[in-house]
Amino acid sequence: MKRIKFLYLVIGLTIFLGCSKEEITSIGQQGDYITNFDFPTIEIFAPAKVGLTNRSKNADKFLWEFSGAKTITPQGDTISYSQSEKMVPDSAFYELPGEYNVKLTTWKDGEQKEITKKIVVEKQQPVIVVPENIGVFLEVTFAARVFQFPGRPVSYEWDFGPAGTSTAANPKVTFTTEGPQLVKLTVNDGDETLSTEVVIIVQGELAKTIYFTDAFTRRIYKYKLTTQSESQVEWIGATTGYNAFGLSVKGNKLYLSETGFGTRFSAGDAAIADGVLKSYNLDGSGENIITKPVAASLDYRDDPWMHTVDRFGNIWWTCRNWGVRVINASSSEAAYPAIKFNINATIAGEGVSTYFASDIKEVGNEIWVSYAGTTGKGIYKYGYDGNYIGKFTTAIQSHAIRTFVVDQVNSHIYFATNRADAGHGLGIYRADMDGSNIISVDTHWSMNIGSGGYSDQGAAGEYVYITNMDIDVDEDGKGYLYYGYRAISDIYGSGNPPTLGPSAANSGVKRYNLDGSETASFLFKGYAPYGLAIDQVKR
Template identity: 75%
Template structure:
């Protein structure tokens, strides 16, 4: 009986609870009835959309009325916007600046409330849209963002300073002075006259840049290849070792390979492995040691000579006697890798194995290596996996090639020989892309080794000579070949380090016009360059 009483009590409780819940659900809207809405708190500029936030309370019917607004359809068309009965209306689109009214009428049963609010749609002030990378002596085009009344033309009055003016909507301008410049613009939109101004920075002439290492100061310098303004040699803040033979630029990085103190058959300190591979930002900051040989297990024959950075971000470098090594160019303090590949008597087909790997370049999808030993000569081709592809079988293969560069536009190979070979004197030459049809570029008496000519650094058969060539060529095939010339009067001898004169007044960087219209001539003197590379991006 006691259990039955509990059952009845529980049933009554549940019934009462259920009834209470049902009653609450059917009470309807509670609290104050209010019609209200808000516009965006930010400024609205014509032409533009205005979204509306409904702040009404406890209303069950809405009617919106718009004054001179339009609505953008899902298809992107604009149609007249008169009324809406939505709780949250579509955004109103205002084509012209001005003051506009929006009226909201709401109902709660028989009750009715109205509210009218005004919104000011402003006119966007004229804005100057400058081009990116404004450079001195470079034509650039300016644009504007200006409100335009339908059917009314806009007049423009530009003042770029230094007497440069224009009345065009998108004027093209050539600044002749670098630095900060004030650009002024006055427009009349048919209703009023408005003015604005903008400070811009006109950079020095945008141009490709030569980077080079100097035997005298043991520093890295840069020289912009400007055409309209006078360029000056600048130190980038980087110092090097004695024999900084290799330089290259890839993207925003400058890469350096140094052979250390010893470059020929050596003993004592010069025989130690003391070279390195480094990278820098183009301004000389951010020094990073990619890798360097370990002196306790390797010697000067393992030091890096020249290098290249391929399209996959790997750096490949030659060593005096032990072929080619490779690493990811972004590595830091990485262990010095084993030799990836080298030629041998079988590959060379010359019956001996004394081969001196010198320069290296990525050409297409191959790695080309030049050899400059007393027996190993010419250029050999390898795959990225180190597999031997082939060698040249034309006249170029009879030369000990210290360095080379490939002109893909004009289909030429430029190369510097290490000694007299194949009936040709020491010098700089050009061949067709297959290594045939060799002609002299710079092989007159001044290129001869010794007094009155080129430096005799090294020893017979292994002169250091020119260690980097590079070209600046455009899509039409116009441009120049650049290389460093070190005079015997400025730097000479087979010692480690070599003997330096009192200055480098007879040495410098030489340039050769790729169309052959003129002989090689000095771009500038006063430095004794080893490594040389061109940043192909105009900056």
């Protein structure tokens, strides 16, 4: 039989005769005089509200008699319910489990008939209420649906395995092991002892996740930023081509901008436009080519470099020479769009032709673009319509910026320089939101194999250097800046592609405490990251 945990049934027979609002007191049908009624045949669990259906025929009068029943008033009160003379009685409410009789007596022209039926109301067995999103080291609260006799306390005995035991009705528990776990519950309701159990799934620690691309394997990896358990680098199953410079996470999607074979002044195969923009699900499935340059008139200078996805679902990306482009991020195999605004041409009347676009970010209601050319430097601001808004007029504008990220909680800009400018060598720096007050974050970038410095992929003035960085910061301003470090012993040279060393043993992901209390250090080694992005949702 079908089991129902809490049952509230109202079943009745209503007959409308014309427009009369008078109460119906008889069933006017032809044929034999019959006395009968029905009630639900499914299992009924206390407390239950049971409706009856009158199946009698040709009766003039009715008397319903109930044992142990109550009725619920329109005000929500329960009162004793022993008799009713209605053709269709009010629903009977049974608070306690047990067997109850319902008797129906009818009359027709002095003749009387009666019928008695038994209603069985069962006790609800205990049911464990499992909380949602159970993760290791995350406190959660369990509950149980248990029948309780009036005036009798219920005792609880919970067994959570390695997570402990409890006698509370709503125990709080913290699991320290992920995977399936058996939860047992034994209750005594003052009448008998009942037990139940359920297998739950404890998820791994909920945490933000770093995604990054690797120059050696040309794969995309992830690393959870756990605090209570040790994390491991995992391949998400997605591969890339050469120079996968840009990664970002927006919603439940991972976006990739891949520059292709040639990154600096190129000829031959390296000069072909072979970059691509792609999207994936966060688990690496669902690979989708958003767009790529395929026209014969395009070359390596048109390939996508870094990108950002705005609040409207559009993906913006820089090209080495020919401007910023934009397209809807949900596009698939779309034609490569025209330039939204041209960087290599005159910007704001300055007449400078060496503005090599590099990184791009949505900041507030603006699109910020950094420049890393010999004369084109700093950060410029544009509107969503592509119109030029302005540039910084502070110290940051004197630096060729390969990549940057904005910490809006602490009001800082972190950026990696592409050249030695304005008294600062190659390295990572921090500025205030207006681009002033520049301080060093990580500037030990000697490009010399013997000193174990940073990769010199590219050439002077065109170093690929750091291509992505991202920030994990909480509402109190605490957190870290993350970026990829590619050592010159692992990847170097001006070729297309660059020369790879025997391994990525000296490369990896580094981090810097936003409060400046620690020097930059490796989070892990063994990979040579290009693109890097943080999924800001704990999953």
